[in-house]
Amino acid sequence: MQKSVLILGLGLIGGSIALSIKQEYPQVSIIGYDRDENTLKAAKKLGVIDDKAESIVAAEEADYIIFSTPVIQTLELMNQISTLSLKRDVIITDVGSTKGSIAAEGERLFTGSNGVFVGGHPMAGSHKSGVTAARARLFENAFYILTPTSKESAEAAEKLKVLLKGTNAHFIDLDPQQHDSLTGVISHFPHVIAAGLVRQAEILQESQPLTSRLAAGGFRDITRIASSNPAMWRDILLQNKEELLKLFQQWQGEMDYVRTMIEEEDAAKIYTYFLEAKQFRDGLPVKTKGAIPAFYDLYVDVPDYPGIISEITGYLAEEEISITNIRIIETREEIYGVLRLSFQSEADRMRAQRCIETKAKYDTFFME
Structure with a gap:
């Protein structure tokens, strides 16, 4: 796939979409735009994007444009970009949590002469933010909602699903309302x-x-x-x-x-x-990601003595398992305390459980 993708907004979501596209289609050119120059530099250094856009004019060369900005900012940028000389067949989408106003504005601004708009909402996130937290697997097994409103946008939605194949998300088409x-x-x-x-x-x-x-x-x-x-x-x-x-x-x-x-x-x-x-x-699904980011917590019964936290985190570091949060729920002298470890995914939590029970020999449990 020899295409150019412009991503406006390089936070957790925008960065993760970029990585998932690059993983599936290494030949696709990912161009990033962000109002924060430090974010742009970090994205380039981390290999999240191939190149930096100096301004939104870069949209004129893009085959796909993805708005990964807050809803209000997306509406502003959509109006600005609609005045540019876009490719006739450019496909434009967003990642906002609300779709009514976005879809209506997208349908008004982008017609057959300057591309087609398809509202989007990947229902995944993390308790970390920023491009440094971006990862290609963020959307794996998550629902990715697309909201086509016409025959043209429905066809564009199918092309978007191909572009976003590397997210490994479950795509669902819904009416914006x-x-x-x-x-x-x-x-x-x-x-x-x-x-x-x-x-x-x-x-x-x-x-x-x-x-x-x-x-x-x-x-x-x-x-x-x-x-x-x-x-x-x-x-x-x-x-x-x-x-x-x-x-x-x-x-x-x-x-x-x-x-x-x-x-x-x-x-x-x-x-x-x-x-x-x-x-x-x-009866709600346990492993499927929903609209609110899940908390993948692992509880560990640990003895109350100096160095216990560094011992546990040391074992996890050896296995290259990343922790998103750590908290001591209860520790009193001469009894076991409870250590709560939070992870980014169910897979990381399961790996951590095996690691701790095998190497540290401590009991672990979940609280669903």
């Missing part, structure tokens, strides 16, 4: 709930100083996504406003129902409510 409705439920609204729970705890902290100490365990884990980029979530919520407003209304009804059950002390209904939630949750 359907995409925003689904991601609103399984990604956008959960982030709102997590942030709300944290804010509630923060308010309680003012009168109950023990709050933050007691929240250091399970509460901190179930609200992890509240640590996401606030600027990104501001833009996502505003772009998916209509769907979220519907969800707020539904959620209020759901909470009113729960409140009524508690007020009436209806034990049977409360039990059924939690049972049905458990059954649905337990």
